[in-house]
Amino acid sequence: xxxxxxxxxxxxxTMYITVVDDSGLPVYIERIDETxxxxxxxxxxxxxxxxxxxxxxxxxxxxxxGGRAGVLKLPGALPVEGGIPLMADGKVIGGIGVSGGxxxxxxxxxxxxxxxxxxxxxxxx
Numbered sequence: 844x845x846x847x848x849x850x851x852x853x854x855x856x857t858m859y860i861t862v863v864d865d866s867g868l869p870v871y872i873e874r875i876d877e878t879x880x881x882x883x884x885x886x887x888x889x890x891x892x893x894x895x896x897x898x899x900x901x902x903x904x905x906x907x908x909g910g911r912a913g914v915l916k917l918p919g920a921l922p923v924e925g926g927i928p929l930m931a932d933g934k935v936i937g938g939i940g941v942s943g944g945x946x947x948x949x950x951x952x953x954x955x956x957x958x959x960x961x962x963x964x965x966x967x968x
Contacts, residue, residue, distance in 0.1 A: 844860050844862050844871050844873055844939070844956055845959070846955045846956050846958065846959030847860045847873075847939065847941060847952045847953060847955050847956030847959075848860055848873055848875065849955070850951065850952045850955035850956075851875055851941075851943075851944075851952045852875065854948070854951075854952075856875075856943060856944045856948055856952065857875045857876065857877045857878040857879070857943050857944075858875055858878055858882065858886075858941050858942060858943030858944055858948075858949065858952060859872065859873065859874050859875075859878055859882045859883050859885070859886035859940075859941070859942050859943055860872070860873040860875075860886065860939065860940075860941050860952065860953075860956070861873075861883075861886040861887050861889075861890045861939070861940045861941075862890065862929070862937060862938070862939050862940075862956075863887070863890040863891055863894055863937055863938050863939075863940070864936070864937045865894060865934075865935055865936050865937055866894075867890070867891040867894045867895060867938070869887060869890075870937065872886075872887075875943070878943045879943060882942035882943040883942075885921075885923070885925075885940075885942035886925070886940040886941055886942040886943075887940060888919075888921045888926075888940065889921055889923065889925045889926030889938075889940030889941065889942060889949070889953075890926050890937075890938040890939055890940030891919060891926075891938065891940070892919055892920055892921040892926050892938075892940075893926035893927050893928040893938035893939070893940065894928055894935055894937065894938040895919045895920070896917075896919070896920055897928055897935050898928065899924070899926060899927045899928070899950075900920075900921050900922065900923055900924055900925060900926035900927075900940075901924040901925075901946075901950055903917075903920050903921065903922035903923075904922045904923055904924050904946060906922070907922045923946055923949075924946035924947060924949055924950040925940060925941045925942055925946060925949025925950050925952075925953050926938060926939070926940040926941075926953065927939055927950075927953045927954065927956075927957050929957065929960055931960075931964055939953050939956045939957060940953065941953040941956075
């Protein structure tokens with residue numbers, strides 16, 4: 844989450860950053876000053892969606908953009924970039940969800956968090 848926050852602040856983006864565990868329950872929530880309050884629930888849903896379906900929410904966004912409207916009926920699948928599962932040893936251990944900017948900005952910040960986790964896991968092995 845700290846790496847995600849650093850990426851957001853570096854770009855002067857106000858965002859919510861939410862990390863959930865492997866059951867979709869929140870373990871960390873960060874709100875950068877002046878972030879719109881509506882982004883809290885969106886960040887939570889992005890993180891949960893990434894855990895529930897074991898894939899980034901961008902996958903759903905791309906499917907909808909490609910005409911697969913049925914994705915919109917999947918319970919818990921939020922088709923907006925910014926949610927990414929957190930993986931360790933090939934298993935989902937949680938998810939990160941970011942909201943407050945454009946879809947691509949949210950995805951960029953979430954990916955910064957994922958990259959930091961991957962670096963930490965590699966260093967620990």
